[in-house]
Amino acid sequence: MDKKPCKSQEVEVRKGPWTMEEDLILINYIANHGEGVWNSLARAAGLKRTGKSCRLRWLNYLRPDVRRGNITPEEQFLIMELHAKWGNRWSKIAKHLPGRTDNEIKNYWRTRIQKHMNKPAEVCYSNQSDCELLDQQASSSQLPCNSTNTTNADLMGTSYSPLSSFDYYNNIEAFSGQQQQQVMLESPSSQEDNYWNMEDIWSMQILNGN
DNA sequence: AACCTATACAACCGCGAGATC
């Protein structure tokens, strides 16, 4: 666990954003040799990165099955439901969202959901269709739509959440309306224009003969 | 146009658990 830097890594370790070259090196190396044993992988691939950094980059960004951006309303509800159940167990939550990473879910939660939950519940966009969607989700996933019977401690274990269950589910309800509107307004690809997408990388990799 | 602020996301850090030597 990174207690001591590996001798061969003391020389030079790059930090910060990954370059396209580094990405390609990592992808090619993993395509040829498989993933795992990240420290030696980083060295063998000739990357001036820690194994940890390589692992993170691969899992969160480069893996071919990773889906990025545009969290669907269904995924959003699932995240809220599972977070209510398990708290900040992001990797556990991520296992139930194919293609989503714990890091992405964590970021999504902190930037989009938690923010709304911390607001008072006066902003309630609930309309009939929102409630229907919420009901659907609730019935399919055992999420109580407006339960006051279950405490957060019951749902989340000891380490979690200052909100009362009433506030929590009220906010989920309020939030669902907001997000539905937001999702409708967003064009599917708008968020990804700034990224060179993974299809590009993989097609380049194919061109490289891998 | 320039500056400021908020937001979103990529990446890093520290830690614990489990495996291996």
Added chain:
DNA sequence: CGATCTCGCGGTTGTATAGGT
């Protein structure tokens, strides 16, 4: 059985960019 190593997790920080003034 202790030391070391790797992996994985959750929290936090850094930075690019969009939006507002």
